[in-house]
Amino acid sequence: xxxxxxxxxxxxxxxxxxxxxxxxxxxxxxxxxxxxxxxxxxxxxxxxxxxxxxxxxxxxxxxxxxxxxxxxxxxxxxxxxxxxxxxxxxxxxxxxxxxxxxxxxxxxxxxxxxxxxxxxxxx
Amino acid sequence: xxxxxxxxxxxxxxxxxxxxxxxxxxxxxxxxxxxxxxxxxxxxxxxxxxxxxxxxxxxxxxxxxxxxxxxxxxxxxxxxxxxxxxxxxxxxxxxxxxxxxxxxxxxxxxxxxxxxxxxxxxx
Numbered sequence: 001x002x003x004x005x006x007x008x009x010x011x012x013x014x015x016x017x018x019x020x021x022x023x024x025x026x027x028x029x030x031x032x033x034x035x036x037x038x039x040x041x042x043x044x045x046x047x048x049x050x051x052x053x054x055x056x057x058x059x060x061x062x063x064x065x066x067x068x069x070x071x072x073x074x075x076x077x078x079x080x081x082x083x084x085x086x087x088x089x090x091x092x093x094x095x096x097x098x099x100x101x102x103x104x105x106x107x108x109x110x111x112x113x114x115x116x117x118x119x120x121x122x123x
Numbered sequence: 124x125x126x127x128x129x130x131x132x133x134x135x136x137x138x139x140x141x142x143x144x145x146x147x148x149x150x151x152x153x154x155x156x157x158x159x160x161x162x163x164x165x166x167x168x169x170x171x172x173x174x175x176x177x178x179x180x181x182x183x184x185x186x187x188x189x190x191x192x193x194x195x196x197x198x199x200x201x202x203x204x205x206x207x208x209x210x211x212x213x214x215x216x217x218x219x220x221x222x223x224x225x226x227x228x229x230x231x232x233x234x235x236x237x238x239x240x241x242x243x244x245x246x
Binding site for chain 2: 005012015017081084091092103104110
């Protein structure tokens with residue numbers, strides 16, 4: 001079974017790093033723009049921009065540099081720190097898949113056969 | 124810094140186990156009732172009951188047994204499987220804190236000094 005394992009880090013002062021923000025950073029790297037990255041997730045430009053702004057303020061240096069122009073203007077790129085944070089987060093996640101495999105298997109083995117049940121309903 | 128690490132497991136067919144459901148199971152064990160557990164999290168009884176129902180259907184056997192009565196009626200307890208799932212989940216989480224400590228520290232060390240910034244605003 002392809003269980004997806006997700007890691008979330010809650011730092012102090014309400015600062016949080018999880019799968020959504022990390023995926024957005026990776027998409028910015030791929031697309032070279034905040035708008036393009038947002039579109040990949042069906043996210044309004046403003047929402048993507050606010051997340052980037054939050055990430056940039058969370059850390060001692062920006063994770064994303066927007067170049068020039070306005071909205072769809074100048075493109076954006078990860079800084080060295082942005083790339084580093086993505087790497088460390090993904091590395092932690094990969095470790096978890098290996099290290100907690102025993103516990104995760106032992107939860108999985110008790111799952112009901114999938115599709116047996118409507119899952120959302122309760123009646 | 125006391126970073127909180129949270130694990131979420133996405134199985135197939137939209138079935139998911141994460142911190143909310145696990146905390147609810149632990150609260151049911153403490154309170155001996157679904158209503159009591161829900162109250163601890165300021166959760167409506169119906170919401171708590173639906174989560175329990177979802178958990179019970181997710182696995183091959185129920186995780187929670189409600190005893191007798193209606194709403195605040197008869198109390199509830201974890202089954203052996205319920206206790207087992209909680210144990211494995213918490214064990215996986217504890218392993219992560221140990222095993223991914225290096226990556227998490229290396230993310231933490233780049234955080235901005237906390238309280239420096241309004242965090243929610245975007246200036």
